[in-house]
Amino acid sequence: MSWRPSKDSARGCSQYNICRGERRYSHFSSSDFYSSLRLEDFLSVGDTSGTEEDTDSAILYGTLRGSVVGLRYYTGVVNNNEMVALQREPNNPYDKNAVKVNNVNGAQVGHIKKELAAALAGIMDNKLAIVEGVVPYGAKNAFTMPVQMSFWGREENKEAVLDQLKRHGFKLAPPLKGSECGFGSKWISGRSGPSYSAPVHAAVQLTTEQLKSEFDKLFEDLKEDDKTCEMEGAEAVGTLLLPHQKQALAWMISRENSNDLPPFWEERSNFYYNILTNFAEKQRPKNVLGGILADDMGLGKTLTVIALILTNFQDGKPLPVEKITSDKFFEESGTNSMNSVGRRLCKDSSNVMEPGVSDVKKFENAPLKYSSCLPKRDKAKKPRYSGSSDLGESEEWLFQQTETTSCVIQEDAGFASVLLPSSACLKRPAKRKGTASVQSVEKKYADGGPRATLIVCPLSVLSNWIDQFEQHIHQDFHVNIYVYYGSDRNKDPSVLSEQDIVLTTYNILATDYGIRGDSPLHKVKWLRIVLDEGHTIRNPNAQQTKAALNLEGHRRWVLTGTPIQNSVKDLWSLISFLKLKPFTDREWWHRTIQRPVTMGAPGGLGRLQSLIRSITLRRTKTSKVKGKPILELPERKVLIQHVTLTEEERQIYQSVKKEGRAAISRFFSEGTVLAHYADILGVLLRLRQLCCHPHLCMNTSSSFSADNKTPEEPREILVSKMKLVLSSGSDEECAVCLESLTLPVITRCAHVFCKPCIFEVIRSEQPNAKCPLCRSELRVEHLVECPLEEEADSTKGKKSDQEWISSSKINALMHALIELRRDNPAAKCLIVSQFTNFLSLIENPLKESGFAFTRLDGSMAQKKRVEAIQCFQSSQAGSPTVMLLSLKAGGVGLNLTAASRVFLMDPAWNPAAEDQCFDRCHRLGQKHNVVITKFIVKDSVEENMLKIQNKKRELAAGAFATKKPSASEVKQTKINEIKALIDL
DNA sequence: ACCGCCGGGTGCC
DNA sequence: ACCGCCGGGTGCC
Numbered sequence A: 001m002s003w004r005p006s007k008d009s010a011r012g013c014s015q016y017n018i019c020r021g022e023r024r025y026s027h028f029s030s031s032d033f034y035s036s037l038r039l040e041d042f043l044s045v046g047d048t049s050g051t052e053e054d055t056d057s058a059i060l061y062g063t064l065r066g067s068v069v070g071l072r073y074y075t076g077v078v079n080n081n082e083m084v085a086l087q088r089e090p091n092n093p094y095d096k097n098a099v100k101v102n103n104v105n106g107a108q109v110g111h112i113k114k115e116l117a118a119a120l121a122g123i124m125d126n127k128l129a130i131v132e133g134v135v136p137y138g139a140k141n142a143f144t145m146p147v148q149m150s151f152w153g154r155e156e157n158k159e160a161v162l163d164q165l166k167r168h169g170f171k172l173a174p175p176l177k178g179s180e181c182g183f184g185s186k187w188i189s190g191r192s193g194p195s196y197s198a199p200v201h202a203a204v205q206l207t208t209e210q211l212k213s214e215f216d217k218l219f220e221d222l223k224e225d226d227k228t229c230e231m232e233g234a235e236a237v238g239t240l241l242l243p244h245q246k247q248a249l250a251w252m253i254s255r256e257n258s259n260d261l262p263p264f265w266e267e268r269s270n271f272y273y274n275i276l277t278n279f280a281e282k283q284r285p286k287n288v289l290g291g292i293l294a295d296d297m298g299l300g301k302t303l304t305v306i307a308l309i310l311t312n313f314q315d316g317k318p319l320p321v322e323k324i325t326s327d328k329f330f331e332e333s334g335t336n337s338m339n340s341v342g343r344r345l346c347k348d349s350s351n352v353m354e355p356g357v358s359d360v361k362k363f364e365n366a367p368l369k370y371s372s373c374l375p376k377r378d379k380a381k382k383p384r385y386s387g388s389s390d391l392g393e394s395e396e397w398l399f400q401q402t403e404t405t406s407c408v409i410q411e412d413a414g415f416a417s418v419l420l421p422s423s424a425c426l427k428r429p430a431k432r433k434g435t436a437s438v439q440s441v442e443k444k445y446a447d448g449g450p451r452a453t454l455i456v457c458p459l460s461v462l463s464n465w466i467d468q469f470e471q472h473i474h475q476d477f478h479v480n481i482y483v484y485y486g487s488d489r490n491k492d493p494s495v496l497s498e499q500d501i502v503l504t505t506y507n508i509l510a511t512d513y514g515i516r517g518d519s520p521l522h523k524v525k526w527l528r529i530v531l532d533e534g535h536t537i538r539n540p541n542a543q544q545t546k547a548a549l550n551l552e553g554h555r556r557w558v559l560t561g562t563p564i565q566n567s568v569k570d571l572w573s574l575i576s577f578l579k580l581k582p583f584t585d586r587e588w589w590h591r592t593i594q595r596p597v598t599m600g601a602p603g604g605l606g607r608l609q610s611l612i613r614s615i616t617l618r619r620t621k622t623s624k625v626k627g628k629p630i631l632e633l634p635e636r637k638v639l640i641q642h643v644t645l646t647e648e649e650r651q652i653y654q655s656v657k658k659e660g661r662a663a664i665s666r667f668f669s670e671g672t673v674l675a676h677y678a679d680i681l682g683v684l685l686r687l688r689q690l691c692c693h694p695h696l697c698m699n700t701s702s703s704f705s706a707d708n709k710t711p712e713e714p715r716e717i718l719v720s721k722m723k724l725v726l727s728s729g730s731d732e733e734c735a736v737c738l739e740s741l742t743l744p745v746i747t748r749c750a751h752v753f754c755k756p757c758i759f760e761v762i763r764s765e766q767p768n769a770k771c772p773l774c775r776s777e778l779r780v781e782h783l784v785e786c787p788l789e790e791e792a793d794s795t796k797g798k799k800s801d802q803e804w805i806s807s808s809k810i811n812a813l814m815h816a817l818i819e820l821r822r823d824n825p826a827a828k829c830l831i832v833s834q835f836t837n838f839l840s841l842i843e844n845p846l847k848e849s850g851f852a853f854t855r856l857d858g859s860m861a862q863k864k865r866v867e868a869i870q871c872f873q874s875s876q877a878g879s880p881t882v883m884l885l886s887l888k889a890g891g892v893g894l895n896l897t898a899a900s901r902v903f904l905m906d907p908a909w910n911p912a913a914e915d916q917c918f919d920r921c922h923r924l925g926q927k928h929n930v931v932i933t934k935f936i937v938k939d940s941v942e943e944n945m946l947k948i949q950n951k952k953r954e955l956a957a958g959a960f961a962t963k964k965p966s967a968s969e970v971k972q973t974k975i976n977e978i979k980a981l982i983d984l
Numbered sequence B, C: 001a002c003c004g005c006c007g008g009g010t011g012c013c
Helices: A007-020 A114-125 A155-167 A208-220 A243-256 A301-311 A328-333 A337-346 A357-365 A459-472 A493-497 A506-514 A543-549 A568-577 A586-598 A604-615 A647-670 A674-692 A715-727 A755-765 A794-799 A808-823 A836-848 A862-873 A911-919 A941-958 A967-981
Strands: A059-069 A082-088 A099-102 A108-112 A130-135 A144-153 A265-268 A271-274 A291-293 A322-325 A424-426 A437-439 A453-457 A481-484 A501-505 A525-531 A552-559 A636-643 A744-746 A752-754 A828-833 A853-856 A882-886 A899-904 A930-937
Touching: A059 A155, A082 A114, A082 A586, A099 A114, A108 A114, A108 A144, A114 A130, A114 A155, A144 A155, A243 A291, A243 A301, A291 A301, A291 A604, A301 A459, A301 A525, A301 A552, A453 A459, A453 A506, A459 A481, A459 A501, A481 A493, A501 A506, A506 A543, A543 A568, A552 A568, A568 A586, A568 A604, A586 A604, A636 A808, A647 A674, A674 A715, A674 A941, A674 A967, A715 A744, A715 A752, A744 A755, A752 A755, A808 A828, A808 A836, A808 A899, A808 A930, A828 A836, A836 A853, A836 A882, A853 A862, A899 A911, A911 A930, A911 A941, A930 A941, A941 A967
Parallel strands: A291 A552, A453 A501, A453 A525, A481 A501, A525 A552, A636 A930, A828 A882, A828 A899, A853 A882, A899 A930
Antiparallel strands: A059 A108, A059 A144, A082 A099, A082 A130, A099 A108, A130 A144, A265 A271, A322 A437, A424 A481, A744 A752
């Protein structure tokens, strides 16, 4: 049932990205604001088997003493007070009611005695309660042992559970004091029965506020102690690390080379004890040789990881990579550089080389693993360092089609970074022309063990990684990087395992994994696995999570800026990925950490904290190292400049507003607001455009199609509605996954979702799937995909036929620009808008007033973008002082620090999108204070947008541990926003 | 003795 | 299991 991206759908995706821009910060987007709404909240899907214990609302019904029998048949052992797991065994040939008893390690200890099992079976099978056990004493018994059971469930199931037990002659005892949270098994060994105490309600339940501040502390106190050692990167790291990056590197290396026991384990007389579960075993539990790097974005997680890869290979030695040195031998021998390079790239990595000329010969004879790696057309004069089987003839290949980060194969630039649409080898630029040779460095210890680091990231940051490799791997070193992406990715595991770095996406990972037995990524033993944006796997039931958890490799890292996004729950997948015993099993995580924390049990947070502390490094932009801020950025000021429309502009605006408001209030009175969401966005879009320039909304068709019988809209209208939603800059998220839309599709009822998300809804709700937003009928065959290509900008060119006129906002801008030039001729600025047409309109007066400007928007090819950026960043006299920038162009990697002024021409729905844009110049390397001017038209939708932005900011700030809103709350919020926007 | 008692065989679900 | 339970052997004191 896994959904498989095709080439076409990938292009669809790119199309989307061109319209919508980057999605990288979706965790800062309104999805944050809506907190952690999950599918299960409004659909009964989620875990199809329904095993999803609603862990947060579970209460303790009571306890019961029972016995474990058949001990002598099994090898699993327990200690007194050790937790045990009770597991139904419906296929037991002797008793269909059988309940197994397993120790923390999963080894079977025995069975629940059959009479009791008969009572438990129904309860467990129907998920009426979760039954947990602790062996209070008698752990060394030969035949049977007691087990103290706790029954947990939702309030409404309590009666049914008690009843079921009663029918079998059992009665729950009230909760034992100290056992409420199922940990710390406090039973005193001995024959006397448990001492009953009055039922204790969930210990001190922390308020949301308290929880939030506790969580904050959780990650704030992490910076001290051993995490301030610094370490230099290996020679192959081409960038000098900042102090905090050196610290991170030192910390990561110490984690990877650590011999420590994992948290909560102690060595006690030849045994290793887990102090949470009281489990003990002879075998030393493995600590994760990794952890969570949870630095705020902008602190250089990517660079740090690159440094880690290059610096810490085996035995604390750097990755043995070939150093490229100038070598006359090549020229003299007439060896074609392409060949030499191709072999370098493709040779069998087990071939051990010694430095020196003789190596070249060895090298020549090195077996080629995939000889077609070389481009066939080798007339190129410049060295080419990579290629792929089907590079073909084209000059440029669009590698990845996000607006911001597409990469192209550069055939003739001075560097040889060749990226393919799919599988690609990536090489460092060669400094020298014509020839290059290879000096093999200390390959001796590379044999045998795993070599490759796997990096998994969301598609949207794939190219950022590539950029960063380009930037930070020293030019003289050859690092084999394979981008495992696209339908023609090379599925030979041995090709992957020979690489230094394999880069792929969560989607590829999940797709491969879904095809049984055919996941090369899962056949390789990785030296190291890095999950970028690791909170991507926070849903334990998602295919990509399962796929990630099943990767093999001892060094395991999670990179994330938002380790606890909404609750402790989100941490489990990460911890499980790190393979920290015993938390890989959700039951132990839940019993020992999650429940104690959410129920506010004493010590619960302490545990979580020490767990996190031991495996996490987190610094924020405001963190300090030795009293000094980690990043010293110049000040950033945001000014709001109000603009008043001219009489004429105001008239047009009011008439459109009047018409739109009438329509929208009709939707309200009909109760069809959500059904007309796209139409409403259209109205708002036109108003926003009118605030900028009257020409902008000229050919946005009035989309109130004659008679809006929602469920039957024809395809073309749906497509245009979807485009409207996507291009309106409203930052719509998919109501299912709450992330920005991936591969958007529109339903008949005109709601837009990610294709994979809505497919999953339909699959799990079949045969009568309903639209998550309006509950209309949902069918796969009615979904309409966003058609590819045909850039929205086609309108742009034609528009310019019109005679150019100015607008109030343009006037305000030009006034500010000229003033700026007068005061500081060298100052550079960004002019940012969501509407690329608007940027085009602005070009006119810029030319007239003699500004040298450049432009960066999503429609530009990578080559042009690079040019535009370099040109703008240049400090040469005569270099452009103005850059026209579309709001969402460029990823985190985009560095526009040459600018110290930003003019934001129109507000975005989502304040985070604005902030990210500002961060492109207000970031490491900025020397000046940054002043941002937001132009806001008075008495317009823009002012209302500001208000909503502020509300979102407030909510985002407080949304840390608050309860997730329900679907209806989400809807209501949207409706309220609409009302506020159009003054209803 | 259609019982009691004895003692050996036996033992999860 | 130094138990319980089962079922065969046995049978006054």
